Amino acid sequence: MMKVGIVDDRLIDLDKLRFILEEEEDVELVFATTSPEEAYKEIQKNKIDLLIADIEMPGISGYELADFIQTHGLLITVIFVTAKSGYAVHAFELNVHDYILKPYTKERLQRALSRYREKHHAGNVTGRLILKQKGHIEMIPKKDIIFAERTGRSTTIFTVDQVYETYLTMNELEGTLRENHFIRSHRSFIINLHYAKSFSIYTKKSYSVSFEGTKKTAMLTKEKMDYLQKYYF
Structure with a gap:
């Protein structure tokens, strides 16, 4: 089972993520929040496998969440879902798994999840x-x-x-x-x-x-x- 947390300060975007993920049989949605501070507290518990986050959010940005994960060596993969196209190269510096631009299709997010499954089940290769x-x-x-x-x-x-x-x-x-x-x-x-x-x-x-x-x-x-x-x- 893939344990996932999602954070986006726009409720409409958060609901879209939630709707797509709830259709995935192997996904357990551990938390879904518009508050990056709440997401930060959840990440500290380290009980998720995958974090899907917006980048530009008030208070704590998606980059800061990804940087915390990398700095502390947490076994959490990050996917950015953002309306900004200029951050892709910097995202790779944080070892981010995927970078999805809004607006995106359900198939685009599903493709990112498929690549995550492939990467974390190397025996399938x-x-x-x-x-x-x-x-x-x-x-x-x-x-x-x-x-x-x-x-x-x-x-x-x-x-x-x-x-x-x-x-x-x-x-x-x-x-x-x-x-x-x-x-x-x-x-x-x-x-x-x-x-x-x-x-x-x-x-x-x-x-x-x-x-x-x-x-x-x-x-x-x-x-x-x-x-x-x-x-x-």
């Missing part, structure tokens, strides 16, 4: 990447792959516990990693969104991506960021 190396074959669980980088004539695959070298091209690797959480973020990179931790502006046309599980970084083009904001965040 099945399949292995088979690398035929000289004299032996490596079988890598796809769920363990953080990202892949093409340098020169070879490709480096970074996983949660090991690094692999292969002569597979990015096109060949992309054809194998067809799961929707893998994306070709750049001509030289394929990333696993499950491990993405933050996106930072690198140049006018690109972002640097940091991950959970490695200090290595990848690149993301502005076009791909626009795509992620439209279909994922």
